[in-house]
Amino acid sequence: MLSRLSRPVSAVLRRGFGSSAQNNARVAVLGASGGIGQPLSLLLKNSPLVSNLALYDIAHTPGVAADLSHIETRAKVTGYLGPEQLPESLKNCEVVVIPAGVPRKPGMTRDDLFNTNATIVATLTEACAKHCPEAMICIIANPVNSTIPITSEVFKKHGVYNPNRIFGVTTLDIVRANTFIAELKGLDPARVNVPVVGGHAGKTIIPLISQCTPKVEFPQDQLETLTGRIQEAGTEVVKAKAGAGSATLSMAYAGARFVFSLLDAMNGKEGVIECSFIRSEETESPYFSTPLLLGKNGIEKNLGLGKLSAYEEKLVSEAMAELKASIKKGEDFVKSRK
Ligand SMILES: NC(=O)c1ccc[n+]([C@@H]2O[C@H](COP(=O)([O-])OP(=O)(O)OC[C@H]3O[C@@H](n4cnc5c(N)ncnc54)[C@H](O)[C@@H]3O)[C@@H](O)[C@H]2O)c1
Numbered sequence: 001m002l003s004r005l006s007r008p009v010s011a012v013l014r015r016g017f018g019s020s021a022q023n024n025a026r027v028a029v030l031g032a033s034g035g036i037g038q039p040l041s042l043l044l045k046n047s048p049l050v051s052n053l054a055l056y057d058i059a060h061t062p063g064v065a066a067d068l069s070h071i072e073t074r075a076k077v078t079g080y081l082g083p084e085q086l087p088e089s090l091k092n093c094e095v096v097v098i099p100a101g102v103p104r105k106p107g108m109t110r111d112d113l114f115n116t117n118a119t120i121v122a123t124l125t126e127a128c129a130k131h132c133p134e135a136m137i138c139i140i141a142n143p144v145n146s147t148i149p150i151t152s153e154v155f156k157k158h159g160v161y162n163p164n165r166i167f168g169v170t171t172l173d174i175v176r177a178n179t180f181i182a183e184l185k186g187l188d189p190a191r192v193n194v195p196v197v198g199g200h201a202g203k204t205i206i207p208l209i210s211q212c213t214p215k216v217e218f219p220q221d222q223l224e225t226l227t228g229r230i231q232e233a234g235t236e237v238v239k240a241k242a243g244a245g246s247a248t249l250s251m252a253y254a255g256a257r258f259v260f261s262l263l264d265a266m267n268g269k270e271g272v273i274e275c276s277f278i279r280s281e282e283t284e285s286p287y288f289s290t291p292l293l294l295g296k297n298g299i300e301k302n303l304g305l306g307k308l309s310a311y312e313e314k315l316v317s318e319a320m321a322e323l324k325a326s327i328k329k330g331e332d333f334v335k336s337r338k
Contacts, residue, residue, distance in 0.1 A: 023267050026052035027259065028093045028132075030086075030124050031100025032079075033060035035248035036140060036255065040099060041068055043256035045075050049263040056080040056089040057100070086124070090131040094266065097169075097259055098124055101141035103246040104238045110143040110201045111326065118333045121147045125154045133160035136262055136298055137167065140255055144168040144200035145323060148277050148287055149330030157334065164298035167262075168277030170200045170289050172247060172254035176233045177207045180226060185216055195275055195291050196230070197305060197316070199326070204319040205231045210309040223311065265294035273303065283316065285323040 027044055031037045032055035044050050045068045053075045055065045065079025080089035090096065101117035104110065121141050128137055133155070139147050148168040155161040173196040182189035193213045198206035207230045209216065209223060218226060229236075237247040258274055265272040272294045280288040282304050293301040308316065 023049040023263055024051040025049055025094045025263050025266070026054065026092050027095045027097065027263075028054040028056060028089050028135075030056045030089070030096060030098045031141070033057040033064050034099055035103065035245050036099040036251045038064055039249055039252035040097065040255045041077075042071075043252060044097075044259065045071050045077060046073055047075070047256075047260060047263075048073075049260060049267070050075040052092075053077045054080060054089045054093065056086055058082055083123075086127045087131045090127060090135070093132040093135045095136045095138065095259060095262060096128055096132060097138045097140065097255060099140040099251070099255065100124060103248075104142070104234075105243050105245075106239055108238075110234075111146070111329075113142050114146060114329065114333075117141050117143070117147065118150055118330070121150050122154055122334060122337060125151045126158070129155050129158035129160050133158070134162075134165070136165050136266070138169050138255070138258060138262070139167065140169045140251065142200070143326060144170065144277055145204060145287070145326035146330035146333070148279075149327045150334055152279060152287075153331050153334035162298070163279035166278065167258070167298075168200060168287075168289065169255055169258050170196065170205075170275055170277050171258040172234075172251050173200065173205050173207070173230065174275055175250060175254045175257070177209075177230045180229060180233075181209070181212060181216055184218075184222075184226065187214070195306070197275065197288065197290050198319045199285075199287075199289065199323050200277055201322070201326070202231055203315070204323050204326075206312065206315045206319060208306070208308065208312055210312060211306055220311070227315070262294055262298075265300075266296055268296065278302075283320070285320055285327065287327050288323070 027050050029041050032041050055061050061079035061081045065077050069077040101120045141147050151166050177194040178192040179189045182192045195208045198204045261272050261274045273291050275289050275291050277289040291303040292299050
């Protein structure tokens with residue numbers, strides 16, 4: 001995988017891993033000692049785009065930071081442990097990635113994580129709103145359909161809300177869709193691009209296979225099976241790990257891809273497109289993932305849904321009730337928080 005990290009990129013909607021551009025970004029990972037946090041931090045440490053890597057967690061960060069700091073790349077790694085060191089970890093950060101939170105166990109939905117993770121995300125994003133209000137905030141912690149509204153409400157409460165800088169990381173859904181389609185069609189997965197829109201839980205995950213490049217066709221029954229597999233791919237991993245957590249390595253890859261795309265765009269690279277769950281006017285849901293053109297200040301342009309097949313339109317309309325309920329749950333949580 002590491003060779004891909006230094007490969008030039010040619011296409012948009014795609015692997016930010018390859019930019020040779022130098023940057024001096026300070027990136028913080030909150031939850032850096034976890035199953036996602038550690039491999040994600042490794043990938044960030046390996047990037048020429050990152051000059052400072054701040055690793056924050058409530059456990060084990062001195063060890064993770066010491067370990068990563070011996071890698072012969074230029075990013076300076078610093079570990080921060082416990083709430084009293086959180087403000088310092090965020091100082092001068094341009095990008096903050098948040099994988100802190102509990103993962104699913106078999107039989108759980110992402111919404112079952114709400115009670116624990118809502119508090120963790122609200123606490124961490126309150127610190128971001130105070131100490132790095134201009135940073136790009138990338139939330140991995142689930143349920144993403146609620147943790148993005150939570151982050152937005154926290155930033156609003158602090159009077160520093162900028163919807164162009166708050167991202168729900170759904171990249172793993174795109175990564176999975178690309179991989180599964182490539183497998184079925186005998187294609188190189190690195191050349192497949194499928195936008196995945198909507199949200200990041202079950203039926204709210206909507207792959208737009210009609211917009212796949214290269215163009216692919218499936219009979220309706222196969223299309224429905226494939227769509228279902230993409231929607232439940234996280235559960236596939238949760239079951240296979242049998243109680244030991246959810247996707248970590250593929251999520252670290254996807255999180256790094258998203259951060260590198262963002263850094264490339266912040267660095268002035270043109271035509272960088274990624275899907276992300278954000279504040280949106282594209283549908284009746286106030287937050288929705290669609291392909292976004294990224295730029296120096298975050299979201300430059302929402303590229304919208306494009307032309308949907310009748311099947312995809314049905315999936316979008318069927319996702320609305322769940323999406324709106326998860327969003328409201330997140331918003332209400334912050335409103336009721338002291
Ligand atoms: N967006 C996605 O596509 C996606 C994919 C997979 C997992 N996830 C989510 O990512 C989250 C993390 O998953 P994981 O497998 O890395 O879990 P994990 O339990 O392995 O790691 C979580 C880390 O968060 C830390 N943490 C807990 N509370 C914290 C706090 N208040 N401040 C800072 N750090 C804190 C823990 O100490 C731990 O190191 C989960 O919510 C999971 O559901 C999202």
